[in-house]
Amino acid sequence: MYNLQLSPEQLEIRDTVRDFVARDVKPHALRPERLEARTRPLLIDVLDKASQLGLRTLALSEDAGGAGADTLTSAIVTEELALGDPDVAAVLAQTSMLAHLLFDRLMTPEQHARFLPPFLADDRYQLALADLEPDRDGVLGIRYHRPEMSEAGVKTTAVRAGDVWVINGVKDRVANAPLAKLFAVEVSNGANGVSTLLVPSDAPGLSISESDRSSHFHHGACGTLAFQDCRVPLENLIGAEGESPLDGNATRDLPQDQALNLGIGRAAYEAALDYAQLRVQGGRRIVEHQAIGTKLAEVAVRLEVARAAIWQAAWACDHPEAIADRSLPDLPLTRIAKVFASEAIYHATKDAAECFGAMGVMRDMPLQKYAHDALVCLHSGTSNSDTKLHIAEALAGYRRPASAAVLAAE
Amino acid sequence: MDFTLSNEQRSWQMTARKFAEEEIRPISVERDEISDPRETFDWEIIKKGSRLGFRTMAVPKEWGGHGTDFVTQALVMAELAKADSAISKTFSQCWKWSHLIAATCTDEQKRRFLQPFLEDDTYLLGKGISEPSAGSDNRLPPPDDPKAGLKLRAERHGDDWILNGEKCFIANASVGKLFFIDARTDPNAPLKQGTTMFLVPRDTPGFRIGKVFNKSGWRFYQNGEMIFENARVPHANVVGPVNGSDMKTQQAGDRTGGDLFGDLELAANALGVCDDACGMALRLARTKKQGGRLLFEQQVVQLKLNRMHLLTEALRSFVMRVAWEHDHKMHSANPGLCMNFSTDVIQEVSERNLELHADAGVMNARADKLVRDAIIWSHLAGDSVQRMKTTRRLAK
Numbered sequence: 001m002y003n004l005q006l007s008p009e010q011l012e013i014r015d016t017v018r019d020f021v022a023r024d025v026k027p028h029a030l031r032p033e034r035l036e037a038r039t040r041p042l043l044i045d046v047l048d049k050a051s052q053l054g055l056r057t058l059a060l061s062e063d064a065g066g067a068g069a070d071t072l073t074s075a076i077v078t079e080e081l082a083l084g085d086p087d088v089a090a091v092l093a094q095t096s097m098l099a100h101l102l103f104d105r106l107m108t109p110e111q112h113a114r115f116l117p118p119f120l121a122d123d124r125y126q127l128a129l130a131d132l133e134p135d136r137d138g139v140l141g142i143r144y145h146r147p148e149m150s151e152a153g154v155k156t157t158a159v160r161a162g163d164v165w166v167i168n169g170v171k172d173r174v175a176n177a178p179l180a181k182l183f184a185v186e187v188s189n190g191a192n193g194v195s196t197l198l199v200p201s202d203a204p205g206l207s208i209s210e211s212d213r214s215s216h217f218h219h220g221a222c223g224t225l226a227f228q229d230c231r232v233p234l235e236n237l238i239g240a241e242g243e244s245p246l247d248g249n250a251t252r253d254l255p256q257d258q259a260l261n262l263g264i265g266r267a268a269y270e271a272a273l274d275y276a277q278l279r280v281q282g283g284r285r286i287v288e289h290q291a292i293g294t295k296l297a298e299v300a301v302r303l304e305v306a307r308a309a310i311w312q313a314a315w316a317c318d319h320p321e322a323i324a325d326r327s328l329p330d331l332p333l334t335r336i337a338k339v340f341a342s343e344a345i346y347h348a349t350k351d352a353a354e355c356f357g358a359m360g361v362m363r364d365m366p367l368q369k370y371a372h373d374a375l376v377c378l379h380s381g382t383s384n385s386d387t388k389l390h391i392a393e394a395l396a397g398y399r400r401p402a403s404a405a406v407l408a409a410e
Numbered sequence: 411m412d413f414t415l416s417n418e419q420r421s422w423q424m425t426a427r428k429f430a431e432e433e434i435r436p437i438s439v440e441r442d443e444i445s446d447p448r449e450t451f452d453w454e455i456i457k458k459g460s461r462l463g464f465r466t467m468a469v470p471k472e473w474g475g476h477g478t479d480f481v482t483q484a485l486v487m488a489e490l491a492k493a494d495s496a497i498s499k500t501f502s503q504c505w506k507w508s509h510l511i512a513a514t515c516t517d518e519q520k521r522r523f524l525q526p527f528l529e530d531d532t533y534l535l536g537k538g539i540s541e542p543s544a545g546s547d548n549r550l551p552p553p554d555d556p557k558a559g560l561k562l563r564a565e566r567h568g569d570d571w572i573l574n575g576e577k578c579f580i581a582n583a584s585v586g587k588l589f590f591i592d593a594r595t596d597p598n599a600p601l602k603q604g605t606t607m608f609l610v611p612r613d614t615p616g617f618r619i620g621k622v623f624n625k626s627g628w629r630f631y632q633n634g635e636m637i638f639e640n641a642r643v644p645h646a647n648v649v650g651p652v653n654g655s656d657m658k659t660q661q662a663g664d665r666t667g668g669d670l671f672g673d674l675e676l677a678a679n680a681l682g683v684c685d686d687a688c689g690m691a692l693r694l695a696r697t698k699k700q701g702g703r704l705l706f707e708q709q710v711v712q713l714k715l716n717r718m719h720l721l722t723e724a725l726r727s728f729v730m731r732v733a734w735e736h737d738h739k740m741h742s743a744n745p746g747l748c749m750n751f752s753t754d755v756i757q758e759v760s761e762r763n764l765e766l767h768a769d770a771g772v773m774n775a776r777a778d779k780l781v782r783d784a785i786i787w788s789h790l791a792g793d794s795v796q797r798m799k800t801t802r803r804l805a806k
Binding site: 036139141142143214215216217280281282283284289291292295350353354356357358360361362363364368371372375378379383384385386388389 | 445540543544545546547550552554555558578579623624625626627633700701702703707708710764765768769771773775781785786788789790792793794795798
């Protein structure tokens with residue numbers, strides 16, 4: 001049964017995070033230097049506190065020492081965090097999601113024993129996934145509904161040399177790169193296919209550089225990894241050689257970015273609603289004017305419909321049986337939520353800013369930041385144009401022949 | 411119907427295009443990126459543009475200006491804005507108040523103020539209306555609240571008026587040499603019957619500029635605070651009748667520096683930005699490849715380019731029509747409608763340009779700037795207020 005009634009635990013987590021954001025995040029997030037959308041520093045102290053609250057290990061199973069949160073709970077927490085600060089929300093969501101994926105589902109017992117204790121013990125131990133490369137953009141675009149062309153294969157290589165893998169190549173647009181202490185890296189084993197290796201940030205031959213916000217649209221901290229004869233033990237392979245468990249964007253179906261986007265929209269909405277009840281023009285509070293009332297209503301409509309789409313996608317991730325029994329349509333629900341939410345929320349933040357008149361575009365006020373943050377969501381990750389093409393292929397039941405990728409790579 | 415430009419109009423357009431491409435465009439993004447809002451301004455570009463006539467082109471010929479018509483002004487604003495919206499606006503802000511001087515000032519005032527304005531390449535004009543607690547109230551004064559609107563007080567003392575209060579968001583505040591200031595001269599009367607306009611030179615004792623606002627767009631354009639502490643202005647600087655600030659628009663018709671030119675100005679400026687966005691997007695689509703093929707070959711790209719161009723060309727038609735109607739002294743709600751339309755168009759077109767770049771994985775500081783500049787249109791005077799004000803003109 002499709003059911004979005006939150007459990008007492010979910011409500012409690014939401015209240016806890018909401019209090020944390022009001023008390024420990026918002027006051028920092030609204031400092032003048034944080035309002036400079038393009039150069040703002042990460043709130044490291046807030047990340048530490050959030051980790052102590054268990055938000056870094058939220059989705060990690062309770063057996064492994066986490067909170068065992070499901071996708072919907074994670075989405076609720078990400079929304080609340082993004083209400084205070086999207087960068088904090090992005091860093092924690094990525095680590096939490098990867099913690100569940102790596103520790104709960106993919107690591108061998110030996111890897112678990114080696115990497116879990118230091119991960120749990122260190123509030124600043126973040127995780128990252130390195131799968132994108134320069135010139136490997138993953139764009140569908142011209143390949144829409146066509147089997148013959150394929151993007152280039154993974155160029156970063158890993159070769160066995162005695163008891164180590166030797167890695168060479170470059171990964172970019174790696175979320176959490178400047179903070180992560182452990183990376184899951186997609187590598188090519190030549191004819192053997194694509195594998196995933198665990199690479200600690202201090203591995204010899206790995207250099208990490210932070211990318212600034214003018215390099216691509218993103219929240220959180222991103223960077224580039226350069227591998228030059230980088231060595232990791234053979235035992236750092238995840239899954240079988242040539243069968244990367246992460247290939248095919250296994251992690252991209254979770255609506256975390258959309259939940260983050262929603263938090264930004266809500267921050268703008270709450271600010272506008274407060275202001276509209278204080279500011280007097282035309283002889284009355286501006287909320288009492290039809291023009292402003294309607295604008296606020298449209299903002300609320302956009303946010304609530306976006307939330308419905310995002311929560312449905314999150315709930316579907318937690319209940320795959322609901323698609324099997326036809327309670328929910330067999331459609332790419334997260335992609336659908338992404339297109340709707342990113343456009344609706346961008347408009348909502350612009351409308352919210354308009355309620356502030358000239359103050360809505362001032363850099364020392366948060367409204368321009370919310371609109372900019374929503375614009376970043378609109379253009380980060382897979383573009384909406386491309387997402388629509390993916391949805392269209394799914395609607396038509398199109399499946400790209402697997403052999404095409406191999407043929408094109410040769 | 412004839413859309414052919416005269417030789418003189420064409421010549422102004424070409425001069426503006428050359429100046430914009432060669433002088434303004436190279437400094438546009440660089441000025442935008444300066445973080446201190448007081449430092450974004452560049453006097454060199456103002457002086458160069460002034461020598462070409464772009465500061466004084468709206469001053470009537472009989473007073474020593476160029477006396478260009480509104481069609482020419484629209485063409486030049488769009489050409490300059492194509493290179494930088496905020497720099498174009500800095501010049502056209504002077505035309506707006508040149509129109510006001512021509513329409514409302516006495517010959518004695520014109521001699522005192524137009525002469526130095528014409529002679530000095532750094533003489534910029536501004537007008538102060540908005541105040542911290544009076545934005546929309548000045549544009550749509552509520553009938554049931556006669557006290558609403560600007561509060562800056564002016565009291566007569568012999569031959570002088572003493573001004574006290576403050577203004578905010580005032581264009582050219584930190585760089586202007588002469589300002590038109592609306593002040594309450596009868597605090598008990600409703601706004602329109604209790605306000606008087608004063609000419610206030612920069613060096614007026616008791617008058618100073620506060621902070622310059624740090625906007626996300628139009629960063630070159632200086633919007634500042636004005637503080638009046640017993641500022642002393644001679645009675646000879648009163649523009650029009652005392653308690654008759656509002657009379658200017660009705661008396662002046664389309665020679666005014668008030669709303670009618672302001673609407674055309676914003677719409678023409680938006681047109682230039684849209685031209686730039688269309689040019690950038692088309693260039694990208696015809697040079698950038700994905701999967702070995704030009705972006706232009708993709709249907710989704712073609713549809714976006716189509717949307718950008720159709721909106722831009724529709725705006726061009728509207729802008730030129732409004733300019734032509736100004737020249738023929740035809741009054742209607744069209745200037746307001748055109749300005750409202752330009753708000754929608756500049757935002758959609760600049761956002762689509764950014765989207766095309768982002769989709770192609772291309773980060774472009776200029777595409778980002780155009781979006782930030784475009785958002786300013788919704789915040790100039792309250793977007794809904796501007797639209798309702800236009801609608802009320804329709805009902806007159």
